[in-house]
Amino acid sequence: MSTHTESKVNQFVTLIELGTILNSSLQPHEVRKRAMQAATSLMNCEVGSLLLIDQEKNELFFEVALGEKGDVVKEVRLKMGEGIAGWVAEHGLPLMVPDVTIDPRHSVRVDEKSGFTTKNVLCVPVRVKQKVIGVLQAINKLSSESFIKSDLELFQLLANQVAIAIDNATLYEEIRSAFLEVAEALAQSIEKRDPYTGGHTKRVLAFGVAIARYLNLSDDEIEKLKIAAILHDIGKIGIEDKILRKKHKLTEEEYKEMQKHPLIGAEIIGHIKQLKDVIPGMRYHHERADGKGYPEGLNGADIPLIARIISVADTYDAMTTTRPYHSALTESEAIAELKRCAGLQFDNAVVDAFIHAFENGDIQTGIGSNAHLISNHAKPLYR
């Protein structure tokens, strides 16, 4: 095999490997990062970048940039048609420019914006189902004077793989967020049956995620927590208006009825196998560290971590929002109450994480669509 052919075969092997890496993620941000890295390594250039089209504004934007100077680049926006990348995006044609100083399409302003000095560039369109969604760019060839024709062919093949990986990640992200948003919308509408609640689900979700970050939960665990937090009170759909909307203290019997909501919620989503890891967070969010909670009276570490997190988030929100028969506590009163109940009602580590999050400004108390809130099920703390 000649050196030329050998290098061609090697390039294809690299391209196949890069395609495998690109398509192994369904997270849009990760795919975009890998696309930059792939452009830089396949083209052996100073910096590779992916510019995507913002359809609404008819602009191109850099999302990330890797390579020697890449880390410094912030989000840079170009008008459609501006610079070489803008020309490629507008015309849907590839462009190879061996010397940008003599090409009128090059825009010095773009270099000024990005703080980068372009000498030569290879730029190809990224198409999803015939539509140009962005451009892939390789800047400043390292091993030789500039890019050559065979680079262009290879680079277009990479751009085609980038297009598929981005499309798949976008589709996945869309359905994933639709899933979370529908669950949230329905949870909020259930919340609305009670005229005194408003924004409770949203806040429990936000507080829960803040706690989880301080406990170093993995992305996967945080995802489960999010779903459990959104759905934690959906069992209230099985509680009658006259109990849910009661403005005075519940009777013993009514309170027993109210306490069924974690089990009802777990039952509603119980047969959905994709959510089996989410159920414990819903089912046990009213358990207590000292074993005096419900529905099962679990103790300490037997209570799933996600449920322990939701418990703190849920109760803090109940404490800091006004109910018809009880004014909201101040933030510091509520924090003191969390501390007092740590080890009794709450998990110590979770309370610590909450307080850290609070001190760092990651907890926004009482924000919601309605200033008057109620959360009957948080009652045990006040009995």
Next chain:
Amino acid sequence: MSTHTESKVNQFVTLIELGTILNSSLQPHEVRKRAMQAATSLMNCEVGSLLLIDQEKNELFFEVALGEKGDVVKEVRLKMGEGIAGWVAEHGLPLMVPDVTIDPRHSVRVDEKSGFTTKNVLCVPVRVKQKVIGVLQAINKLSSESFIKSDLELFQLLANQVAIAIDNATLYEEIRSAFLEVAEALAQSIEKRDPYTGGHTKRVLAFGVAIARYLNLSDDEIEKLKIAAILHDIGKIGIEDKILRKKHKLTEEEYKEMQKHPLIGAEIIGHIKQLKDVIPGMRYHHERADGKGYPEGLNGADIPLIARIISVADTYDAMTTTRPYHSALTESEAIAELKRCAGLQFDNAVVDAFIHAFENGDIQTGIGSNAHLISNHAKPLYR
């Protein structure tokens, strides 16, 4: 370039193209079909097949098979370890068998099951995140005696791409179905507030899809219909128990309140941009062809098709299920009522499609978790 090298480069180009095709779908069935086609064409063999592991039963199964004799192959199941494919799946190692008659791992029984005569075979494991999920097989090389070592390398690269495409499609399918199932579970739990409903959502979904098939709706439209059918009554969450659960005829005022449910439902999911095409089906499912429906009094073709479909499915179910103050109509009485109201309450073409579906046995009346059902909002027909 030598012929050998040229063919190597061509093979890589083919491999890249096949990878692009494989990864361009997120539908598991389509990906599996493309994997078979890719194996057959890349390896230039009589038949390519993908066998997946059924983890629960510890068996391998053929899902599809293409090629000359491939269309005849039904689902064939092998025990783990059975035959060459079973050996590869069990050991996680590739296998190239130039003559199966002298390899003890070959199982004649497998050929008998599939009705195919294997002469030589190349079989490689398909791995997702280190775990073997199946094997990719190429049977009976066409151009030469048997497979060669370089085929094996190339085939393994294809199997790696197949693995990623299958993994992505599986992840997508899982979240897509989780989305539908959560929406359905919540819709059913809303339904349960009324002790006389049970299974209504499920049946409206099933009837709606049956109608859509007879109207030749695209898969994409059917997907929107499914979501709209599942969510069509979620606005009832905003209706008070005392109206929703009333066992007698609603007063004029209560009925006005009840009529708000399509708007409440549309509002609940109104801000979810991924569902914007679903809202009209929910919002207008109580409009009438003659313009006498609600909430807007739209006429005939101005009513979105999905809403017209849900209207017929919804009302037929209401008619054929018992209410506290009204017995269920028989199927033929309900069909007669649909015909009578075609052009007035209902769209003619939708009624025709429903009747076709009914006559072909695609409509299962009154199946549900509860034999007693009520659907107050179907009342206009009986007033």
